[in-house]
Amino acid sequence: MSESDEILDPTPSQSGTDESVLTDRPATLDGASIGLLSNAKKNSDHFLQSVGTHLQSVADIDVSDVVYKPTATSAAPDDIYEELGQYDAVLTAYGDCGSCSSWTIHDAIQLEESGIPTVVFCSEEFTTLCQFESENQSCPGLPIVEFEHPIADVAPEVVREERVTDAICDEVVEALTSDPETLRDRYGGRYTDEV
Amino acid sequence: MTEVDSPDGLPVVQPTRERVDDFLAITDRAGEETVGEIPPSYTPITVETTAVNAVMAGCAPEHFPVVLAALEASLQEQFNLYGVLATTHPCWPSVVVNGPIAEKVGINGADNAYGQGTRANATIGRALTLVYMNAGGAVQGQGDKATHGGPHKFGLCVAENEEASPWDPLHVERGFDPAESTVTVFGAESPHNVNDHVADTPQGILTTAADTMAKVGTNLAYLSARGEPHLVLSPEHAATIARADWTKTDVKRFLYDHARIPRHRHRDHGMYDPEDGGLPRHARGLDDDQLVPIAASPEKFVVTVTGGTGRHSLFHPSFGDTESVTVAVDDVT
Numbered sequence: 001m002s003e004s005d006e007i008l009d010p011t012p013s014q015s016g017t018d019e020s021v022l023t024d025r026p027a028t029l030d031g032a033s034i035g036l037l038s039n040a041k042k043n044s045d046h047f048l049q050s051v052g053t054h055l056q057s058v059a060d061i062d063v064s065d066v067v068y069k070p071t072a073t074s075a076a077p078d079d080i081y082e083e084l085g086q087y088d089a090v091l092t093a094y095g096d097c098g099s100c101s102s103w104t105i106h107d108a109i110q111l112e113e114s115g116i117p118t119v120v121f122c123s124e125e126f127t128t129l130c131q132f133e134s135e136n137q138s139c140p141g142l143p144i145v146e147f148e149h150p151i152a153d154v155a156p157e158v159v160r161e162e163r164v165t166d167a168i169c170d171e172v173v174e175a176l177t178s179d180p181e182t183l184r185d186r187y188g189g190r191y192t193d194e195v
Numbered sequence: 196m197t198e199v200d201s202p203d204g205l206p207v208v209q210p211t212r213e214r215v216d217d218f219l220a221i222t223d224r225a226g227e228e229t230v231g232e233i234p235p236s237y238t239p240i241t242v243e244t245t246a247v248n249a250v251m252a253g254c255a256p257e258h259f260p261v262v263l264a265a266l267e268a269s270l271q272e273q274f275n276l277y278g279v280l281a282t283t284h285p286c287w288p289s290v291v292v293n294g295p296i297a298e299k300v301g302i303n304g305a306d307n308a309y310g311q312g313t314r315a316n317a318t319i320g321r322a323l324t325l326v327y328m329n330a331g332g333a334v335q336g337q338g339d340k341a342t343h344g345g346p347h348k349f350g351l352c353v354a355e356n357e358e359a360s361p362w363d364p365l366h367v368e369r370g371f372d373p374a375e376s377t378v379t380v381f382g383a384e385s386p387h388n389v390n391d392h393v394a395d396t397p398q399g400i401l402t403t404a405a406d407t408m409a410k411v412g413t414n415l416a417y418l419s420a421r422g423e424p425h426l427v428l429s430p431e432h433a434a435t436i437a438r439a440d441w442t443k444t445d446v447k448r449f450l451y452d453h454a455r456i457p458r459h460r461h462r463d464h465g466m467y468d469p470e471d472g473g474l475p476r477h478a479r480g481l482d483d484d485q486l487v488p489i490a491a492s493p494e495k496f497v498v499t500v501t502g503g504t505g506r507h508s509l510f511h512p513s514f515g516d517t518e519s520v521t522v523a524v525d526d527v528t
Contacts, residue, residue: 006212010199010247010329012240040468070476071418073278073516098340099278099516102235106277129235129281129340132332136236 021109021138022180025117026088029055029176033062035087035116037080037107039072039100044093046156047121047147050164051091051172058173069107072100076107085114089176095122095130096151105133108142118142119175121168123149127191135192141184143175144191199251202328203321203349207251218246218259221527230263231270233331234277235338240330245322248329252322252350257300257527258315261352262322264378264524265290269323273518279382280333284414285345286514288327289383290320290352291499293366294376296524297354304354306503309386320350347385353501359430360500361437368443369521376524381425381497382517386509389426397436400508401446405453408489408510415489416456417466417474418515423495424454425511425519429502443498451493455486 026032034055036048045066052063067083069076084090090111095101101122108118122130124146134142147163154163175183201207208214219226219242226243233240242263249262269276269288279286292302303313311317332338341348357364366377391403408415408424415422426446428436436446458481467473478487490496497519502509 007198008210008212008215008243008247010210010244010251010325012238012244012330014239040466040473042466042468071420071474071516073282073418073514074275097283099275099282099284099514101340102277102281126340128337132337133235133281136238136332 019138020141020180020184021113022141022183023112023115023117025177025179027177029059029061029173031060032088033064033086035064035084035090036066037069037076037084037090037092038066039069039092039094039104041072041094041096041100042152043154043156043159046159047151047164048091048093050160051169054164054169055172073103075103075110081110081114084111085116087116089117091119091121091172093121095120095126096149098126098129101126101130102133105130105137105142109134109137109139112139112142117176119172120144122146123151125149131187131191135188140188141180141186143183143187145171145175202334203324205349208253210247210250214250215243215246217256218249219243221256221259222263222525224263230266233270233327235281236330236332238330238332240326244330245326248325249322252325253314253318254322255300255314258319260525260527261292261296261300261319261378264522265319265323265380266326268378268380268520268522271520274380274382274520275517279514279517280327280331281338281340282514283340283342284514285341285343286382286384287345287348287351288323288380289347289511290323291365291379291381292352292354292376293357293364293379294524295374296376296526300527302352302354304356304501308353308501309351309509316352317350320352322350324348324350345385355499356430356501359433361433362443362500365497365499366521371521371523376526377521378524379519379521381423381511381519382514383425383511384513386427386511389508389510390506391432392506395435397439397441397445397449400432400435401449402453404508404510405450408450409454409456411456411460411464413512414515415513416461419475419477419488419490421518422490422513422515423497423519424450424490425497425499425513426450427502427509427511428498428500429505429508430500431504431506432508433500446498447493447496450496451488451490454489456489457483458485458487459483461487
């Protein structure tokens with residue numbers, strides 16, 4: 001092939017980083033305060049409250065009222081990040097569409113960067129997107145806990161009694177008490193490898 | 196590497212070194228310069244790799260400055276490309292070109308401008324799409340989670356028909372000199388037709404337009420805090436409106452007052468949240484019979500004039516949580 005026939009690559013040579021901004025976790029949740037961040041997607045508040053109630057049944061935990069973002073399709077305003085900074089950990093819900101998944105990941109990374117351990121809840125249909133984004137934004141290993149899709153067309157009691165499972169709550173405890181290295185082993189490539 | 200794949204499903208022009216160099220020769224920008232980091236992967240892309248994608252899309256070298264400017268415009272924070280590319284909503288960056296470069300490089304703003312038939316229109320938008328797929332990872336099922344998508348996602352680029360407009364074109368309205376060339380990107384759905392062959396007053400035509408625009412089910416109905424409803428008037432509709440001495444400001448005011456949805460229509464639909472009334476936020480506390488505008492203020496409406504003969508206009512529903520961005524385009528020699 002002559003030089004003039006060389007075919008160039010349309011994909012960039014650089015890619016996302018492997019570094020992680022995951023913050024250290026406590027060894028136990030006893031005595032911890034946990035903030036609940038909803039992006040106002042339907043049932044996300046019921047989901048968070050139910051997880052919070054479950055956590056309170058297994059540890060001495062103070063759980064916040066639900067804090068709502070103004071819209072799911074953008075980042076949370078800075079004052080919400082500041083408000084959530086008072087807690088020992090944050091649970092955020094949820095990704096059940098494309099843009100809301102993206103911005104939920106963004107919020108979680110902002111919180112991790114400020115030293116707040118965070119767990120993202122995401123519908124099983126959007127975990128691939130969430131992990132693709134977290135791994136490309138310096139946060140491989142970000143705990144992304146999946147739930148059954150769809151969730152917007154079920155009643156709040158179904159969310160509380162069926163969608164928030166014991167397994168999900170156990171996973172949250174693990175995600176908030178494991179060290180970043182363990183989380184990276186557990187979540188790195190967990191969903192993207194399924195593509 | 197002997198050939199490249201087609202990410203959008205259409206055949207591509209193979210990006211040879213010679214072809215890419217022809218594109219780079221038309222800009223003063225260095226090939227190794229970084230244009231930006233493309234979400235949702237946030238992978239950095241250079242001018243040269245952007246040119247590779249523009250070659251693949253079928254652009255001519257003189258189209259490349261428009262591609263570069265449109266890409267940079269879409270990367271500005273207020274555009275929310277992170278949300279636009281990933282969303283389940285069927286939106287995508289759409290491009291409107293103003294100023295002398297449109298005619299110079301053959302961007303159509305007249306008959307069938309939004310349709311097939313013009314190389315510049317077809318390929319400039321496609322070049323952006325290829326960049327978003329190849330660099331941003333906006334690939335269906337992974338970084339692009341559109342439920343249906345839409346034909347505009349192959350690429351959408353038109354010129355404003357400035358000659359046929361009775362008003363200042365979009366770029367002049369936004370502070371640019373008429374002799375400057377600009378590109379404006381919108382996070383928009385495919386346009387929807389507004390047919391009015393009968394009305395002979397501004398109020399008549401714009402009532403038809405407002406009725407087309409104000410529907411529960413569009414993202415704008417809920418995300419109106421930032422949303423920019425975009426009305427593309429045909430030259431004939433614009434002429435009828437201007438004949439009554441209406442300015443573009445008058446048009447926007449009328450649309451703001453009339454493109455409205457009764458509050459009760461929002462209840463339990465769209466993004467309504469039974470806990471607090473949900474979206475749009477400015478509708479909370481309103482009585483059921485009160486009318487909710489689809490934008491936060493008259494100034495948020497965007498009015499352009501594009502198209503040829505005929506009494507059809509177009510409405511571009513928006514993603515809602517995105518603001519259009521206008522930037523200058525480097526001239527081509």
